[in-house]
Amino acid sequence: QSVLTQPPSASGTPGQRVTISCSGSSPNIGSNYVYWYQQLPGTAPKLLIYRNNQRPSGVPDRFSGSKSGTSASLAISGLRSEDEADYYCAAWDDSLSGVVFGGGTKLTVL
Amino acid sequence: QLQLQESGPGLVKPSETLSLTCTVSGASIRTTSHFWGWIRQPPGKGLEWIGTLSYTGITHYNPSLKSRIAISGDTSNNQFSLWLSSVTAADTAVYYCARHDSPRGYFDPWGQGTLVTVSS
Numbered sequence: 266q267s268v269l270t271q272p273p274s275a276s277g278t279p280g281q282r283v284t285i286s287c288s289g290s291s292p293n294i295g296s297n298y299v300y301w302y303q304q305l306p307g308t309a310p311k312l313l314i315y316r317n318n319q320r321p322s323g324v325p326d327r328f329s330g331s332k333s334g335t336s337a338s339l340a341i342s343g344l345r346s347e348d349e350a351d352y353y354c355a356a357w358d359d360s361l362s363g364v365v366f367g368g369g370t371k372l373t374v375l
Numbered sequence: 376q377l378q379l380q381e382s383g384p385g386l387v388k389p390s391e392t393l394s395l396t397c398t399v400s401g402a403s404i405r406t407t408s409h410f411w412g413w414i415r416q417p418p419g420k421g422l423e424w425i426g427t428l429s430y431t432g433i434t435h436y437n438p439s440l441k442s443r444i445a446i447s448g449d450t451s452n453n454q455f456s457l458w459l460s461s462v463t464a465a466d467t468a469v470y471y472c473a474r475h476d477s478p479r480g481y482f483d484p485w486g487q488g489t490l491v492t493v494s495s
Contacts, residue, residue, distance in 0.1 A: 267421060300481040302422075309471055310414075310422065312483035321483065353422055357479035363437050364412075364424035364479075 268293060269354050269367035276373040282342040285370045287354035289335050293365055297357040299337040301330055304351040304369075313352070314339060341372075349374045377401040379472050379486035387466075387493050393459040397472030397486060404448050404455055405430050412475035412482055413446065413457045415468040423468075427475045428455050435478045462493045 270288040277283040287299065301314035312321055314330035317337065329340045337356075341348055354367040383395035397411070404411055413425040426436040428446045436444055440459070448455040459466060469490050473482035 297479060302482075309485040309488050310482070311485070312481055315476070315481045315483075355422075355424075355481075361438060363435070364427075366422040366424065369421045 267368040268358060268361070268365035269356065271352075271354060271367035271370045273368065274371050274373065276375055277341075277344045278375050279344055279346065281344045282340060283344060283372065284341075285339045285352050285354075285372070287337040287339070287367050289337070289356060289365075291335060292360035293335075293356040293358040294332065294337055295335040296359055299330065299332050300355045301328075301339045302353045302355065304353065306350070310353065344374055346374045348372060377474060377484055379474065379484065381470060381472050381486045381489040383470075383489060383491070385490060385492060387462055387491060388495050389463055389493055390461055393457070393462050393466065393491055393493075395457045395470055395472075395489065395491070396454050397456070398452070398454050399474075400453070402474075403450070404428075404453055405450050408477075410475035410477055410480075411448070411455045412473050414471045414473060414482065414485075415466075416471070416488075417465075417468040425457065425459075425470075427478055429478070464493050467491065467493045 298316045302310040303313045304310040317332040318330045351369045358365045378400045409430045412427040443460045445458045469488040471488045473485040
């Protein structure tokens with residue numbers, strides 16, 4: 266059971282916009298930054314979004330992050346087949362004194 | 376360009392100690408404000424933070440693993456290592472090392488990961 270809650274799966278067709286939610290609580294998302302990672306099949310995770318809504322250089326602007334209260338979202342617009350991957354949210358948890366991850370969302374491009 | 380590479384045995388017996396090393400290139404592990412983390416992923420499951428080593432040598436551990444883990448750095452070889460004692464099958468996972476922006480921050484970049492199987 267993960268501290269941060271994500272839907273196990275999401276899907277969309279090419280060109281569509283999809284969003285993935287990440288629900289937490291006051292000690293984690295409510296008080297700290299949210300990070301998003303993309304894990305393509307068979308590879309290591311890659312940083313996608315940092316500090317709630319910042320994109321590292323090289324990440325397309327099709328990817329965007331937002332946070333409101335104790336929840337966060339990752340939006341992917343103009344969906345492409347190469348976006349098919351697992352997506353994880355993460356945050357620091359003040360109560361646990363540690364980094365916590367969501368359970369991950371498997372995105373399928375139909 | 377910062378790169379990290381994990382190394383260590385791929386098979387560990389139950390009750391023994393798992394030992395992994397992460398070799399860093401492109402930056403010194405003692406560079407001010409640099410932190411270095413370990414994360415694991417059981418087969419088919421999600422990510423779990425194990426612990427983080429700071430450039431000063433201070434460590435931050437996952438409370439759920441704290442009694443069994445140790446992380447330390449080797450500045451002469453620019454490496455940092457993870458030890459996990461009393462392993463069980465539940466510790467079977469791909470283990471990743473990564474630069475940790477700060478104890479509360481993000482992991483980037485990641486090593487390619489190494490699979491460790493706990494089995495007799």
